[in-house]
Structure formats: structure tokens, C-alpha cells
Amino acid sequence: MTTGKHISPAQAAGLIPDGAIVSVSSSSGLGCPDLMLxxxxxxxxxxxxxRDLTTLHPIAAGDMSGIKGVDHIARKGLLKKIIGGSYPSGPSSAEPPLIxxxxxxxxxxxxxxxxxxxFDMHREAAAKRPGVMxxxxxxxxxxxxxEGCAMNASAAxxxxxxxxxxxxxxxLYFKAIAPQVAIIRATTADERGNLTYEHEGAxxxxLDQALAARNNGGIVIAQVKRLAKEGSLKPHDVRVPGVLVDYVVVDPDQKQTTQTLYDPAISGEIFRPLDSFRLPEFNxxxxxxxxxxxxxxxxxxxNLGFGISANVPRILIExxxxxxxxxxxxxxxxxxVPLLDFAFGCASNADAFMPSPYQFTYFQGAGFDASLLSFLEIDRTGSVNVSQLSFRPHVTAGAGGxxxxxxxxxxxxxxxxxxxxxxLAVSDGRLVIHREGKLKKLVNQVEHVTFSGRRAVEQRQKITYVTERCVMKLTPxxxxxxxxxxxxxxxxxxxxxxxFPLMVSDKLKLMDSALFGEAPIGLALPMKSQRRLAGGVDG
Known part of the structure; x- marks a missing residue:
């Protein structure tokens, strides 16, 4: 089947002028329009x-494990400027990504x-507002x-x-950036360019990227897995209407996410039995x-981030x-159940999928109750670094969200x-430290401040740091x-x-010894107190 909007990848690439600002929708391997890149x-x-493109990547494009993403365009002369929420990463033993x-x-x-x-900058550009405050x-x-978001001297x-x-x-004020081209991805496009996402993990x-390009006179290129007849898509399923889509490129082999061609549980089409989820081994x-x-x-x-905390949902299952x-x-x-490894960013058995920009509005306004995240470094002020280590720069991938x-x-x-x-080892409900590591992670000053301990204290945020040998809290x-x-x-x-000198609580206690044994720990969670509006029924 062909449509009036259906063109080849080469034809679509030929539409991008020198000096253009190009916005790319992706999250590592998830939803990456890899064939277009x-x-x-x-x-x-x-x-x-x-030549001399500026590319915008709200979340990384590609991940070096089967989907190259931005590395397809990481060429001197092609890229002039790149603005990313995150960047592809690779194992420390591998050749650094080209970008x-x-x-x-x-x-x-x-x-x-x-x-x-x-994402906010795209929304402001779409509405012709000056920028994000x-x-x-x-x-x-x-x-x-x-650093003001700069990653190198050229950016500074x-x-x-x-x-x-x-x-x-x-x-902080960020000027809106209007893209001339938006490259997005979906599962199906009909003859009018309406897009549905039935096989996507998110x-x-x-939609926001398409609006930003269209409202500023640009073009929208959608990469999809397949084409459908006009009128065959249910309107409630259309996430990007055809009035916003100029061209459609088909990649019948596009992967759902890294190392996954297609898994219906990732796109919410089926639910997996709980016993099908791999539980973490004891370590x-x-x-x-x-x-x-x-x-x-x-x-x-x-909220859940990458790293050790990504296994917490499996702990609750167990x-x-x-x-x-x-x-x-x-x-x-x-x-x-949020997934692990190369499928991180996807979830099976989800209740709902929100567009990512609106999920971030939820996060920025603290509508959720807690976040479980990782750290690379902690300093004396309680600040945390997850975004940069100078001795292995291509392993860290920027801060993302x-x-x-x-x-x-x-x-x-x-x-x-x-x-x-x-x-380290665990024996008879105790932690055994055979040899200390050479690199301290509690440092006088973190190399890169991804989280500000000072701001946390000012805002009375509750901050806890959990390690294998101790638990710490941030106080004024x-x-x-x-x-x-x-x-x-x-x-x-x-x-x-x-x-730095750690303060020791006068109520210092032992971590639960059950944590250090192979059997389930008998976890019991207290109920969250119910929200009440000021001036409500109970005053």
C-alpha cells in the first residue's frame, strides 16, 4: 500500500535543509526512529x-546495543549543536559512542x-510563547x-x-526552541497520516514535538511499522492526528525497544502472570x-529510576x-511492573500510558509520593552526582529526567x-567486608551536582541514602x-x-538482619496517610 504522504527514508532525509533544528522523539531504544536517523x-x-544541524533529544536516541540512534548522525560537519535530556551510553569496556x-x-x-x-520548551515554542521559567x-x-547545562567548551x-x-x-529561564523538522515514531499510519501506537511501549x-514543528512552519516526518487504509483506525486510538504529519516512512523491522522486536506485554496488549517476572538473585x-x-x-x-532501585518492584512481588x-x-x-536492563523505560501490566511531557509535569509539581533513584557520589551537603564522572565519561549518560x-x-x-x-559477602545474616574499594563515593564535593542537598534542606524534602553497610539521612x-x-x-x-565527617545519630540502630538472608523478609508496608484539603470536612 502507498499513501500520498508515504516516501522513502532517503527522500525524507533529502527534505532536511542545512542549518535546520531537528527534534527527534526517542527514549534510548524505545520508540527510536532509527531508520530515519x-x-x-x-x-x-x-x-x-x-550540514550544521541542531538536534533536540528530550530523551536519548539509541543505546549502542543494537540501535545506533544518534550515532548515525554523529559526524563532524553534520552536527553543529546537540541538546539532549540524556545521551546513549555504553559499557566501560566498550568503545565510546561516536557522539x-x-x-x-x-x-x-x-x-x-x-x-x-x-519537553516544556517544545510546548512553549508550539504556543509561540517566549520560553520556560x-x-x-x-x-x-x-x-x-x-555549568548552565553545558557539556563542553563549545557549549559554554x-x-x-x-x-x-x-x-x-x-x-531559571530557557528560551523556547522552534524545530524546523520533527522526526517521531509510531506503529501505524493511515493514508492521511493519522498515527496509532498499539505496538509501542510508550x-x-x-505529539508535542509535532506541534512545535508544525506551528512554526516546519515539517513532521513519522517513521512507522506499517500502513493502513484511511478510516480504518479508531479515532480514540490516534495519538498524533494526520493534520500534523507531513510525511510517513515505513520500517517493517523497527524494534519495539532494544533487543526486543515485539513483545505484546510491553505495549499493554496482554498481561503477564506475576510468576513470569524474574526475581532478583540473592546478592x-x-x-x-x-x-x-x-x-x-x-x-x-x-517513581523509579535505573540501577539498584529498579529491582524494588521485584522485591514487592517476592x-x-x-x-x-x-x-x-x-x-x-x-x-x-517496570522492566529491567535493555527494556528499562517500559512496563508490563501497566494501568495506563501517559505522554511523557505530562508525566514530567506530574513530577515537576511533586504530585507523586516518593522517588527511588541511584547515586554515583554523595557530598557533605547531601548533594548527589549521577550525571558525570570524568574518568569514565561515556558510561554516564546525562541526567535525563x-x-x-x-x-x-x-x-x-x-x-x-x-x-x-x-x-563483599553475606554470611549468617551479616555483611562481610573482605576488601575495601579503591574509590570513595562519599566525597567532600561531588564532581557534578545533579541533585542539590542545599535545596532539599530548604524545601524540607525527606532524603534517605541506602547502601549495603549503612543508611543515612539528610538533615539541616x-x-x-x-x-x-x-x-x-x-x-x-x-x-x-x-x-567528610559523617555525623552519627544518637539513636543509631542495626539494619534488619533479615535483609542479609536468602528467605523473604516478611515485608509489611504502612498505609500512606490520606490527603485532606485544608478547610475540608475534618477542618
């Missing part, structure tokens, strides 16, 4: 065009703007008093954010995930508590290993040690392993 790279190799090589060589001006703010990112690497010379005063308060932000990471789970309250909506909390992730899934999520979250539980490279006085693992020596294994 490949066609743009191939056109440049053959003709030298398009990271370009960033490190200062061959492209590169910026890391929080994903939610990038927000407190998200204050006192982090986003703040112009620090062209600021993308200003700090402004408004009604006696500091705000809607992401394609140190499981000990940490169990202790994180003890911070939850039944009836809560809880403990017979699936459904006690509702998981919400930045790609848009609400409820169900981390800054949006943590900016006002009521409660955050950060998890990670106390130091890097320690040789600093980071306080509140729990210690059985078998751990306070002075040798904790206080001497921190670059």
Missing part, C-alpha cells in the same frame, strides 16, 4: 548534506537539559552559576539558560533493594505485595554501593548515619571510608 547519516556521507567522542573532542556544542524542561535545576549543573560559549529574578525569587513526546544489590523497599508506604505513587504501590516512570507508564523528578519530590531514597570496588546539620549493617565496624568500615 540512518538515512540522514547516509545522505551526509554521500552528499555532504544536511561522546565528538563531545569530548569539542567537535559539537553539547548540552544536557533536563528531559521535562526540554522554572525552579527545576536551581543549584544543580543546570544552573548558570554552575553559547548559554541556553539564564537566572532571572521574578517577584523577589530566583528562576507514547513519549511525539548485595538485593540487600540494598530490600532496605529501599522498607521505605515505602502502601497506597503511594512511586514479598506478596505487588500492587501495594503504583510505579510511575518518566517514559509514561503508570502501574504494572533526574533533575525534573528530584526538584520538588516529597521523599527521595537514593541507593548505591558505599564505595566502588569493595569485595548535614548527612547523619542512622543504621549500620550487622557485621560492620562503624569506625573502620564507615567513618574512615568517607571523605
Amino acid at each position: 540512518k538515512a540522514i547519516g547516509e545522505r551526509f556521507e554521500a552528499t555532504g548534506h544536511p 561522546w567522542q565528538m563531545i569530548g573532542a569539542n567537535e559539537v556544542a553539547a548540552y544536557n537539559i533536563p528531559s521535562g524542561i526540554l 522554572t525552579k527545576v535545576g536551581l543549584d544543580t549543573f543546570v544552573d548558570p552559576s554552575r 560559549s553559547e548559554p541556553v539558560v539564564q537566572k532571572i529574578a521574578f517577584e523577589g525569587e530566583d528562576w 507514547y513519549l513526546g511525539g 548485595i544489590q538485593k540487600v540494598i533493594a530490600r532496605r529501599v523497599a522498607q521505605e515505602l508506604e502502601a497506597g503511594s505513587a512511586v 514479598e506478596g505485595l505487588h500492587g501495594a504501590v503504583t510505579w510511575v516512570i518518566e517514559q509514561g507508564a503508570v502501574g504494572g 533526574f533533575v525534573d523528578i528530584t526538584a520538588r519530590a516529597k521523599k527521595i531514597v537514593f541507593s548505591g554501593m558505599f564505595n566502588a570496588g569493595a569485595k 546539620e548535614g548527612v547523619v548515619l542512622t543504621e549500620i549493617a550487622p557485621g560492620v565496624d562503624l569506625e573502620t568500615h564507615i567513618l574512615r571510608q568517607s571523605e
Whole structure:
């Protein structure tokens, strides 16, 4: 079948002019219009065009594990500027992604703007408003008093954010950016360009990106898996109407997400039995995930990030508590079981899929109850770094939605290993430390401020740090040690392993020894207190 809007990838790539601003919808391998990005790279190799593009990526395009994404266009001369919420990452043993090589060589001006703010910038551009004014990112690497989102020297010379005063308060201002081209992805397009997402694991932000391009005189290119006859798609299923879509490119082999051609459970077409989900094997990471789970309250909506905390839903399944909390992730899934590894960002058995920009509005305004996230470094102010380590820059992938999520979250539980490279074991309900790691993760000052401890204290956010050997809390006085693992020596294994003086609670207690055994821990979650409006029935 052909349609009036159906063209080849090469023809679509030929429509992109030199110097264009191009917005790309993707989340790593999820929803990545990989064939279109490949066609743009191939056109440049053959003709030298398009040149000097600025590309916008609210969430990373590609992940180096079967979907190249942005690496198709990571060529000197093709890219002039790249603005991403996150970037593809790769294992430390692998060759760095091409985009990271370009960033490190200062061959492209590169910026890391929080994903939610990038979506907001599209929305403001679509409505012809001047830009985004927000407190998200204050006192982090986003703040112009620090890096101002710049990832290299080329970017530092062209600021993308200003700090402004408004009604006696500091705000960050991001000018709206209007794309000339939006490249989005769906499952099916009909002859009029209406798009449905029935095989996708998330809607992401394609609608907002299409609106931003269309309302500013640009074009919208949709990559899809298949074509359908006009009138055959149910209007309630259409997520991007054909009036916003100019051209359609077909890739019958597009993967649903990295290393997954198609799994109907990811797109919510079937529900998996709970016993089909792999439970975490017993190890140190499981000990940490169990202790994180003890911070939850039944009836809560809880955001989940990559890393150790991604296993917490599996802990609840093992403990017979699936459904006690509702998981919400930045790609848009609400409820169900968030998936792991290359399928991270997807969920099976979800209650709903929200467009990612609206999920970020939910996060930025702290409508949810708690967030479970990871850390690379913690410093004396309680600030956290997850976005940059200079000795392995291509392993970290930018902040994504981390800054949006943590900016006002009521409660955050950060998890990670106390130091890097320690040789550890668990025996008879106790932690055994055979050898300490060479790299301290509790440092005087984090290399990159992804989360501001100072802002957290000002806003009275509840912040907990969980490691295999201790639990810590952030207080106005600093980071306080509140729990210690059985078998751990306070002075040798904790206080001497921190670059800054840790305060010790006068109510220091042992972590539950059940955490360090193979059997389920008998987890019981207290009920979240019900919200009441001021002046309501009970006053």
C-alpha cells in the first residue's frame, strides 16, 4: 500500500535543509526512529548534506546495543549543536559512542537539559510563547552559576539558560526552541497520516514535538511499522492526528525497544502472570533493594529510576505485595511492573500510558509520593552526582529526567554501593567486608551536582541514602548515619571510608538482619496517610 504522504527514508532525509533544528522523539531504544536517523547519516556521507544541524533529544536516541540512534548522525560537519535530556551510553569496556567522542573532542556544542524542561520548551515554542521559567535545576549543573547545562567548551560559549529574578525569587529561564523538522515514531499510519501506537511501549513526546514543528512552519516526518487504509483506525486510538504529519516512512523491522522486536506485554496488549517476572538473585544489590523497599508506604505513587532501585518492584512481588504501590516512570507508564536492563523505560501490566511531557509535569509539581533513584557520589551537603564522572565519561549518560523528578519530590531514597570496588559477602545474616574499594563515593564535593542537598534542606524534602553497610539521612546539620549493617565496624568500615565527617545519630540502630538472608523478609508496608484539603470536612 502507498499513501500520498508515504516516501522513502532517503527522500525524507533529502527534505532536511542545512542549518535546520531537528527534534527527534526517542527514549534510548524505545520508540527510536532509527531508520530515519540512518538515512540522514547516509545522505551526509554521500552528499555532504544536511550540514550544521541542531538536534533536540528530550530523551536519548539509541543505546549502542543494537540501535545506533544518534550515532548515525554523529559526524563532524553534520552536527553543529546537540541538546539532549540524556545521551546513549555504553559499557566501560566498550568503545565510546561516536557522539561522546565528538563531545569530548569539542567537535559539537553539547548540552544536557533536563528531559521535562526540554519537553516544556517544545510546548512553549508550539504556543509561540517566549520560553520556560522554572525552579527545576536551581543549584544543580543546570544552573548558570554552575555549568548552565553545558557539556563542553563549545557549549559554554553559547548559554541556553539564564537566572532571572521574578517577584523577589530566583528562576531559571530557557528560551523556547522552534524545530524546523520533527522526526517521531509510531506503529501505524493511515493514508492521511493519522498515527496509532498499539505496538509501542510508550507514547513519549511525539505529539508535542509535532506541534512545535508544525506551528512554526516546519515539517513532521513519522517513521512507522506499517500502513493502513484511511478510516480504518479508531479515532480514540490516534495519538498524533494526520493534520500534523507531513510525511510517513515505513520500517517493517523497527524494534519495539532494544533487543526486543515485539513483545505484546510491553505495549499493554496482554498481561503477564506475576510468576513470569524474574526475581532478583540473592546478592548485595538485593540487600540494598530490600532496605529501599522498607521505605515505602502502601497506597503511594512511586517513581523509579535505573540501577539498584529498579529491582524494588521485584522485591514487592517476592514479598506478596505487588500492587501495594503504583510505579510511575518518566517514559509514561503508570502501574504494572517496570522492566529491567535493555527494556528499562517500559512496563508490563501497566494501568495506563501517559505522554511523557505530562508525566514530567506530574513530577515537576511533586504530585507523586516518593522517588527511588541511584547515586554515583554523595557530598557533605547531601548533594548527589549521577550525571558525570570524568574518568569514565561515556558510561554516564546525562541526567535525563533526574533533575525534573528530584526538584520538588516529597521523599527521595537514593541507593548505591558505599564505595566502588569493595569485595563483599553475606554470611549468617551479616555483611562481610573482605576488601575495601579503591574509590570513595562519599566525597567532600561531588564532581557534578545533579541533585542539590542545599535545596532539599530548604524545601524540607525527606532524603534517605541506602547502601549495603549503612543508611543515612539528610538533615539541616548535614548527612547523619542512622543504621549500620550487622557485621560492620562503624569506625573502620564507615567513618574512615568517607571523605567528610559523617555525623552519627544518637539513636543509631542495626539494619534488619533479615535483609542479609536468602528467605523473604516478611515485608509489611504502612498505609500512606490520606490527603485532606485544608478547610475540608475534618477542618
